[in-house]
Amino acid sequence: MFFVVTLVTITLTYLVVARLERVPAMRFRTLPSSRPFLATDMAWYGMAIAATAVSMFVLRPILSRLTIGPISDQIGRVPVALQVVLGMIVFDLVSFLVHVGLHRSDMLWNVHKVHHSTLELDGFATTRAHMFENLVRFVPGQAALFVIGMPAGVVATTLVIANVYGISNHSNLDVKLPWIEMVLVTPRLHRRHHVPSTTQNNFGGMFTVWDRAFGTLLRRDTADGDRYGVPGEIDSYPQRFAKAVRQPVLQMRELLHQRRRSSELNTAQHPEPQTSGV
DSSP: OHHHHHHHHHHHHHHHHHHHTTSTTTBSSOOOSSOTTHHHHHHHHHHHHHHHHHIIIIIHHHHGGGOOHHHHHHHHTSOHHHHHHHHHHHHHHHHHHHHHHHHHOHHHHHHHHHHHTOSSOSGGGGGOOOHHHHHHHHHHHHHHHHHTTOOHHHHHHHHHHHHHHHHHHTSOBOOOOTTGGGTBOOHHHHHHHTSGGGTTSOOOSSBSHHHHHHTOOOOOOOOTTOOOSOTTOTTTSOOSHHHHHHHHHHHHHHHHHHHHHHHHHHHHHSOOOOOOOO
16 A cells, blocks of 8 residues: 555656646746657656565565664654654665765666766656666665664655655756755755766755765756766767666676776786796
């Protein structure tokens, strides 16, 4: 039942945000009336639903066994509302660290490129994420929440809030609330993360405190002419679903091939000294 409620809530959020993005006074840029590659993002949304089902029905029962008793006892005494707030803080911190890892690891970056490949940033762009990334991004945070003893209902609620907030952050809404940015991420801040020149900034999903602590927070407007996309591959990265699914595999295979060639070349140039027997 909670799976259905989650799916309905997130789908309604997409539709509401899409409607608001069409209001001239509320939008950041004028979007094409026929959104390019909407079918691609809807296909990714289908994959995200499948990943959510795997997470909820397969992984969550396993993760719930990770609870540490003494900590769980303390968490159990906290009011549910405060549990949700604490859950959001812990989940967002873990998600921030995972997000940084996706950018700093050559292998994982090839998977995360799919998300950055969107050329028009709006609510539906949130869906564009490889199925493997969906698991990598959301499972560690859930595991952390279960370890500290969060009830399953609080974990599920935290994930819904994170997803709804993510749709808002990827939207084309022109939110001008700079005072909120002292604590919370806004579409203005996350927009900079999808501009290739500043993609190593603004990793946070909900709270700006993590970027502030790590020195990666960038509070700057995005110019109307700034493009979104994969750094160095804006016009070449596949936009069609089938090709985009294969692209991370192809690029990781090429990366492994380059590493192997580099290792062989290094060995050829610096052979190990031969030792003679006595």
